Amino acid sequence: MQRRDLIRGSLGGLMLAGSGFAARGGEMLPGEAPRELTHDPDQPVLGNPDGDVTIVEYFDYQCPFCRESYPALLDYVASDGKIRLVMKDWPIFGEASVRGVQLGLGAVALGRYPEVSAALMAGKGRRVDALRMDEAVRAAGLDPEAAIASFEREREKWVSLIDRTMAEADFFGLPGTPAYVVGLNLFPRITEIDELREAVAAVRRG
16 A cells, blocks of 8 residues: 555646546547656557657456457557557456566567557457467467566566556546546547547647
């Protein structure tokens, strides 16, 4: 609890801006999210790292809805060309979820994060167990044990990052995965690409 309290306290900018966020159900809000949320220096980034708008997704590799929506999200990010995509690991479905986090983040230092993350997100079925996750990583060209060893070498950094993500999810009161933040627009649910596109346009309008 003390660690979580310290992490929560470090999100000062996010907390101060918290009243500005709105759970989407109507017109999209302009304005950018605090950089504490979008530009954590330890967080891997997909899409355009120098993009003008960040889409944040809170996800779990075991979440079937996250996996089902992921290809369309990647297609949108690629077609736009100016979006930073930040996939925040929120392992809420048990031990296999933790294994997924270790494999995904362990691939970062090995230069294989995009491929490994995509492989883990391609799993079929309501839940994907640890064995199938290992098989997916192996099929993507990386030894899963090498990914786990890489995670362990930077364990403190990754555990701290996950703690920050969990504190953010608590702050927003997220009910589960997937959930998205675009600027000051919070989507605590499954979200269509058109809604995300509208939120991105609102941020760009300023």
